[in-house]
Amino acid sequence: MANADCIILMGGNMAEAHPVGFQWVSEALAKGAKMIHVDPRFTRTSAVATKHVSIRAGSDVVFLGGLINHMISNELYFHDYVVAFTNAATLVSEDFRDTEDLGGLFSGFDPETGKYDPSTWAYADPAGGTVTGPSGEEHGASASARAAGHEYGSGGPPLEHASVLRDETLQHPRTVFQVLKRHFSRYTPEMVRDMCGISIDDFEYVARTIAESSGRERTTCFGYATGWTQHTLGAQFIRTAAVLQLLMGNVGRPGSGIMALRGHASIQGSTDIPTLFNLLPGYLPMPSVGRHDSYREYVDSIGSKQQKGYWAYAETYVVNLLKAWWGEAATAENDWAYDYLPRLSGAHGTYQTTADMRDGKVEGYFVLGQNPAVGSANGRQQRLAMAQLKWLVVRDLNMIESATWWKDGPEIESGELRTEDIATEVFFMPAATHVEKAGSFTQTQRMLQWRHQAVQPPGQAQSELDFFHELGVRIRARLAGSTDPRDRPLLDLTWDYPPDAHGNPDPEAVLAEINGYVVDDRAPLSAYTEMKADGTTAGGCWIYTGVYADGRNQAARRVPQGGGGVTQSEWGWVWPADRRILYNRASADRDGKPWSERKAYMSWDDAQGRWVGPDNVDFPVDKHPHARPDPSLGGAEGLAGDDPFVMQADGKGWLYTPKGLVDGPLPAHYEAAESPVRNALYAQQQAPARVLLARSDNMEAPSAGEPGADVYPYVFTTYRLTEHHTAGGMSRWSPYLAELQPEMFCEVSPELAAERGLVNGGWATIVSPRAAIEARVLVTDRIRSLTINGREVQQVGLPYHWGVGSDAVVTGDAANDLLGVMMDPNTQIQESKVASCDVIAGRRPRGADLQRLVASYQQRAGTTPETGTRAVTDPEKEGF
Amino acid sequence: MEQPPRKGFFTDTSICIGCKACEVACKEWNHNPRDGDLELTGMSYDNTVSLGASTWRHVAFVEQGRDAIAAARTSGRALVSLGMPSVGAPASAVPAPDVAPPDTPEFRWLMASDVCKHCTHAGCLDVCPTGALFRTEFGTVVIQPDVCNGCGTCVAGCPFGVVERRSDGTAAPTYREGHRKGEQPPVPKRGVAQKCTLCYDRLLDDETPACAKTCPTTSIKFGDHTSMVASARERVAELHAQGMTEARLYGANELDGVGGTGSVFLLLDEPEVYGLPPDPRVCTADLPTMYKRAGVAMAGMVAAAAVAFWKGR
C-alpha cells in the first residue's frame, strides 16, 4: 500500500479500525500519494485524507459503477492490460440478458424461489452452446468464503474447460467489454449525484485522480472493510471495485489491488481453516446432499481437470485432507472415508441456526471468543434463541453478555424473560489469552505468524486447543467399542497429538498436520504441488502446505524486518507458497517485461528461462510469456503465458463473472433491504436474490414507496471505534480502553438534531422494527444530511461496541439489537451498514414499556413478517 | 559524568489520527490508574479532557468549519510574514506531482496529542520546595514520587496546566473500590504530584518512550532535541510549500517565555484552540523582580515598625 500513488478507502475506516496498518497509508501520503476517503461519515480516516467524499450508506455500487462508466466512455482504462489479462475480450453466451433488458434483473431469475439459475451467464463455447461448470456446481470458496470479502482467496469457480471465444478488438457486441459498457452506461455522474449525494465536481475529482494514478507508471489501491461486506449485495460491492481495478490495470502490481481490512486477529485464518458451515479447510466445500452424494460427484464439482490453473488438482487436496483426518481408515477403496463427512442441505449459517435455536431445534451451543448477544444482528433474537437451548458453553476471557443474558440481559429487564423460567444450563469456561498459548494467527494479507507461549494460563483458564482436544479424548473414550457406524468418524479420527511438558497437545504438531506430510515417514511436505492423490501424502489444509517445510515452523520466522528485501520474506509465512503479492505475473506485460521501471516487480528473464523478481512468482515459474498450450489442457499446464490469474478457471481477471456468484454476473445497484430511497436505476428496488428470514422476531421496515415508510424515516449505519473491539469482550473490560469511549452514543447531523430536538451530550432513543435503544448524542458536522433524488436524507451513526450486562467496566445498549437479519446470498453476511430507524429525544422506556414502544412503531408502519420480503418489485403495485 | 544529548518529542499533529494509543501505552507502562468517571463528555471524541495526574498523554479533538479553517490559514500566514526565524524549504522537497492545496475546506477535524513540555525553563521544577522535581541527564523534568510531599506548588507553577497532584483519580469520586463505572480503582502514589517523566526509566535503558514507540503514524517522534526541532522545521516548511499555511510550530523557539520546550509540536491552528497557552512565560522569569519588590516591601514594614515605636506613645 505504501507503494500506491492513490489510495481509495471506501466502506471502511482504516485509521480507526486499523491504526497500525494505516501507517502504510501515512507513508504513501508522505511520499506524495493521494488518499480519498469515501464514506457516509467524516471519520478519523477522513481527517487525514487528501479528500473526504460523503456518500449515502449503501449506494457504493452507483458510485463505483459511475467510475467504471466514466473510465470506459472516456477511454481512460488501461487498454493493454485489459486486453491481455482480463476476460474483456471473451464472448458471453447468446442467451444472456442484462438488467438493461429485464428491468433490473439478469436472465434466469425465478421469482418463486428468489434465486437465479446462472446457466445463461456463461461464456460462449467455441463448439457451440456455453461453457458451464463441470457438474453445474461451484466450489465453496466462491460461493461463500468471500463471506469476509476474501477477494483474492483461492480463485474463481470451476469451468468445464478453458476454451473460449475471444475478440481482442473488444468490438464484438457479446464481448465482456461491450456487455460491461452497456451495463454501466446508466451509471452517470448525475445518477451518482442523485443516488449517492455526491456532487458532480467531487465525482469528477475522484475519477480524475484515479485515472491519473493508474496505468503503466502509476497504481491505485482500494481498501475496504465491513462497510462493503455487510450489505445484501456486499459481494457485488467488492466485485464493482474489482471490475474498476481490473479496468485500470491495478491488480497484481506494486501499490495496487483491493485490500480487505479485516477485524479479527485470525479472521482470515478462520476462513482458510474454516470454522464455517460451508467450508472445509483450504476452501474445499462441505458436501451438500443431492449434489455431492458420491465422492466422484463431489470431487468433480470442485474443479475440472480441464480447467486452467491450480484448482484443476482439487481431488488431490480432498484426498490429503481426508487422509489427514482419518489416517488409515481413509483408503482408496472407501473413497478416502468421504462418507464420514456430514452433508449440508442448504444454508446453515449462524442466523439460520439462531432461528432453529429459537424454535428449539438446537440443544447445545458453543460460543468461543465471540459475543453474539451483543455482536450479532438482531441481538434480542439471539438472546431469546439462547434461552431455548438445553445447554450453552461460553469460552471467553471475561464474563461477557452472551454468558450472563439469563440474569442481567435486556429481556430480563423488560420482563420478557424470567431467570427462574430459563432452563438453559450455562457453562462459563475461562479461556487463555494470546500469550498463554502458542499458535498461529493468519493476518489480513494471508500471513501466518506464530506466537510463542509466554506464560501458563491462570487458574482454571485453558486454551481452545487444550479444551477441544480434551473434549475429543473424552468423547472418544465414551464411544470406545461402539459398533454404531455413525460413531466411526469419531473413533477413526486421528487424534493423537504429542503432549507438551504440561500434558497438552503440542500446537506445532497440529501445524505439522495442517501442513501435510508423507504418510510413510511423516516427512513434512514443502509445497502443495508435492501432494499426491494416492494416499501417500496427507495434509489438513493444502493452501497452508509449506508452512512447516523442512520440519521448521516457517510461521515463526522472525528475521528483523523480514530480512530487508522488498518483500520482507523472512518474516512469517504467506499462503499460498509464501507468495506476498497474488497474481503478480500481472506486474509484467504480455511479453513479460515490466509495465514501467517505476512499477517493476516480477518479469521474465530470457537468459534464465524463468520468472524473476523480489517475490515468488504466482505462476509456473518457467512458463514463457508467449507460451500458448493446447486449449484442451487443464491445470497449470493449461495456463498460457499471459494468463496471470492462475486461480481463475480461464487464467484471466474477471470483469464479468460467468459463474460463481449467485446474484448476477455483473454488479447492479439495488437499494438496501430497508431504505427510504427509491432505486432510480432500475424498477427493481431491492437485491432480488437477497436472503431473508421472515419471522415475527425479525421484522423489516417498509421501503420507500411502501406505506409506512415514513415511520422509520432515517438511515442508520453501524461501525466500530478505534478505542473498542467489536462486541467489547476484549475492550469494555479494559479500564484504559473503557475510559476513552465510556458510553454508547449516536452521531447525528445538526439538521437532524434540530428536527428531533436532540442536544449534544443529551440522550436519544433509536427505534427500528426490531428494537429500541438509547444512546448519548453527539451532534456533529461530521455527519451530513445528503440530498438524494432532491430530498434530504438523514443518517444516524451508531458504534456497536456496548452491550447490556453488569460485569464490564462500561455497558450500554447494543446497536446491533436494532438490526434485522437480511443477508447477502453469496456470503450469508447480514446487512449491518444500512437500515431504517426513527430517533426521538430522551431515554428509552424501561420494563415492559420498551416492547410497547417497539410494537407501537410496528403498528403505525403496518409491518408484518412479510413486509419487505417480496423478491421482485412489482411496478404496478408500487404505483409507477 | 558524560551528559547525553537532550531528549525530546516532536508531535506532528498534521498526521495524528486520534487513535489514543499514546494515552493507553503511557498508562500501561506507567501503571497509571483509569482517569475520570466514565461519562461521555460530548467534546467530540475526547473523553479524557486534559492532561492530569494520571493522563500524561492527552489527545485533543477539534471540529472546525469553513470560517475557522480560513482564520487558521490567515493567522498562520501572518506568522510567516512576521519574519519569524525560519529555515528555508528543505533541500530535498518531496517530489509531489501536484501541490494544489487539499481541497476539503468545508470541514476539518483536528487531533493533537498533548504531553508535558519538559521546558527549558521549567516553572514546576523551579518552584518545587523539596527537590522532588529534578532535571535529568536527558534534559527532561521528572518528579520523584518518593520525595514529593504533595505541597502542590508545582501545579501552580506550570504555565501549561500539566502537573497535577493525584487525588483519588476520578472526577466524581466514589469510594466503592472496583473497576466498573461508579467504582474507584486503586490509585497508587496518591497525594503526590504526577506528570509525564518522558519515560525516564525507559530512557535509562535506551528505550523509546512508550507513547512514541506505539504511535502508529509517527505523529509522535522521539529523539535528540536538536534533531526533533530540525525535523519540525523541515516539516512545517514542507506543509507551507503545499499551501498549508495554517501549519506552525509550538515550542521550537528557545527565545520564548519558557526557553523553548523539550516537546515540540506542529499545530494547524492557534495554540489556544488546542488548549495550549498562546504566550506562556515561566513564572520564575520574574522572580528577581519579585524578590526585589518584596525586599522593598519588607524594608518598608520594618521601617513602619520603627516609626511606630519611635512615634507610638
Add this chain to the structure above:
Amino acid sequence: MAAWSPLEWPVLRQVLTGDRTGRGAAVQSARTRQIESRNATADRVVQSVCPFCAVGCGQKVYVKDDKVVQIEGDPDSPISRGRLCPKGSSSEQLVNNPLRQTKIRYRAPHATEWTDLDRDTAIDMIADRFLAARRHGWQDHDEHGRPLRRTMGIASLGGATLDNEENYLIKKLFTAAGAIQIENQARI
C-alpha cells in the same frame, strides 16, 4: 530504604556538587538513582502477535517471575515496525485484568446464580451433553433417502480470535461428530 546518611542531605550535596540551585543531581533520591526499566529486568522476552484486529502486529511479551509485566510493539516486525494501536497497547491489561475470569462457572437450569465447578467435572458434563445432543439431533437421511449423516443438535460460533491450530481441531472434531452448524465472525 538505605540507612540515612547526613551526606545524603541534598542541602549538603548542593554545596558539594555543582548543583547549587538544587534542580539536578543533588536532589535525586537514592531510589531515583536505582531506577531501571522493567523491560531490562524481565526474565525473558517472548515474541507474539497482537490478538485484536487482523493486521497482525508484532508484540514483545516481557515476563518476570512467570508473570507478564509488559507487552509492547515488536520493532522487528515488518508489518507493524513496533507500533500498536490503543487496543494493542492495552494487551497487558487484557492479560492481567483484575476483572478477568479464571474460574469455571456453572449455571444450573432455572438457577439465579453461578456456582463453581472443577475442570474435570465440567468437561465430563459437556462431553455427556455433547453426545446426547448429537444423538437427539441425528439425521441419517433426508426425505429422499439421500445420506446426511449429521446432527443438528449442536452448534458453535467463534473462531476468528482463535489460532489456526485451534480452529483446525474444532472443525475436525465437530465434522467428525457430524455437527455442521459451525460458524464464526467472518460471517458477522
Add this chain to the structure above:
Amino acid sequence: MVPEAEFTSYYDKPIVKAPPWGHEIPAYLFLGGIAGGSGLLAAGAQLTGRTLLRRNARLSAMAAVGLGGVALVADLGKPSRFYNMLRTFKVTSPMSVGSWILTAFAGGLTVTVGAEVDRLAGARLPLGPLRPVLRALEGPAGIEAAVFAAPLAGYTAVLLADTAVPTWNATHRDLPFVFVSSASLASAGLAMVTTPVSEAGPARVLAVLGVVGDVVAMKAMERRMDPVAAEPLHHGSAGTMLRWSERLAVAGAVGVLAGGRRRPVAVVAGLALMGASALTRFGVFEAGIHSTKDPRYVIEPQRRRLAARRAAGETGDSITTAG
C-alpha cells in the same frame, strides 16, 4: 452539537491548573502575616522595654506560627513528609525559601517564648542550669526572629505571584506591599486586642500605617494589572471579600485614630483590622483560584501582551513560530 471550538479555547476547559490548595493556605497567609508582624512588635517592645506588649506579641506570634504550621502541613498531599520542606534550599522556590524563613523565625521565637512562659510560670519550669542560658539567649533570639519577621510576612506574596495562576502572577510587582501592609495591620490589631492601651501605642501607629499601605498598595496593584487578569479581584466572592476587607481596614483605622486609647474601641478596631487582613488573604486567594477555572484569564492577557510585543517589533520571542 459538539460545539465548534471557539477561536479562543478548547471547549472552555481550563488551560492552567488550580493549585490543590484548600482554605488552609489563605489561613496560613493570614497567620504568617500575624506572626511576622507580631515578631516585629515583640522586638520593638523588647528594645523599648514594653514588657506586656513584648510578652503578648511573642505569644501571639508563637500561636500564629503554630497554627499556620499545622495549616500548612494539613494541606500537603503527604503530610507525613512535611520535613522534606527542608530537604533542600532552593532560591528559585519561594516555598523553599519561605520554609527556611519560617524555620528560622520559629527557632528564635521559640527561645523567647520559652523565656516568657518560664516567667509566667514564676520560674517554675524544670529548666535547671538551662535557665540562665535561656535568659541569656532570649534577647539575641528575639532579634534573630525579628530579622526573619518581615520576610515571613512578605514571602507569601512571592509564593502566590511566582505561579502561572493568571491573577496572582499579574500581581507580582505589588502583592508584597499588600501583604506586608496587611500583616502589619493585622498584627497591630491583635496587639491592640491583647495589650492594654498604655503599651499599645506602637501598635496603633503600625495599624494606621498598615491600613494606609494596604489601601494604597491594593489600588496601585489593581491599576497596574492586566484588566482581564484583575477581573477576578472584583467579581464573585473574591470581590465581595476584598471590598469588605477595605471597609473593615478603613473602619479599623478610623477607630484607632478616633478612640484607640479607649480599650473597648481598641479591641473592636483591632478585631476589624484582623478581619480585614483575613479577608484580603482569602479574597486574593479565591481570585487566583477563580482565574484558573476560565481559560479566558490565561488567553486574553497572553494574547494581548504577545500582540503588544509584536506591534513593538519584538517578534523573536513567541512560542508559536512559522519555522
